[in-house]
Amino acid sequence: MLLKLIVLCLVHYAPAMIRTGSGVKWKEFDNVLVSTSVTSEISNIYSGKLCLLLCLHNEACVSVFYIQKHRRCQFHDVLFMSPGDxxxxxGTEYYSLTTGACPSGYVHNRRLNFCYKLHHDKLPYDDxxxxxxxxxxxxxxxxxxxxQSHVVKQITSSSATMTSSYYFDGSDAANEGQWVFHDGRPMTYFAWSPGHPANATARHDYIVASKVSNAFTWQDRRRGEAKYYICQKDL
Structure with missing residues (x-):
């Protein structure tokens, strides 16, 4: 269950610095602490909401744990999705943060101006x-x-999200060997797995980030295969 918290017009340390954001408290992580992908920590903090406000002023911060008994904020550059990990x-509390047009509960990498959500239900490409x-x-x-590095880190940060391959944007369906994004822009960066693109058949026209070895490098695959997928919201 999500409990929404709005952070508005925070003035912290520098009076001229005003920032806004939206936070979510992840109730399923109450009394749970994940200690991977820690970017920094701050001690002598007396509430989880203050940790969230400090996260707002830390551009690398995607989410934060508040450890009550140590009065410590623990900042992360990923959003955890598996409390069992x-x-x-x-006494711990867990919050995620988004700003601007990125919706609450999404992953928001502010350094890359990158907003997206992982969907770990398997569907064919079209669905x-x-x-x-x-x-x-x-x-x-x-x-x-x-x-690529950030998304792979996000996928592999939680056991629930690393059990399948993912559909990414990109296809050469229109012209074999000419890879373009959904808006027609030519692709110039690739993270192909060894031996790919294989072009095994004319239908292997869609990019899948493959779970093989948990590397999530790319393969060219058919659109009818059921995979996890990631939706991106343009900011």
Missing amino acids: GDQEE GLADCTSRGEHFVVIDSSDK
């Missing part, structure tokens, strides 16, 4: 894409090594 820690477009979104666009 953590350890029991009485997954239809789900994205129903909200004005599209499959996630990976156009740099930074985005």
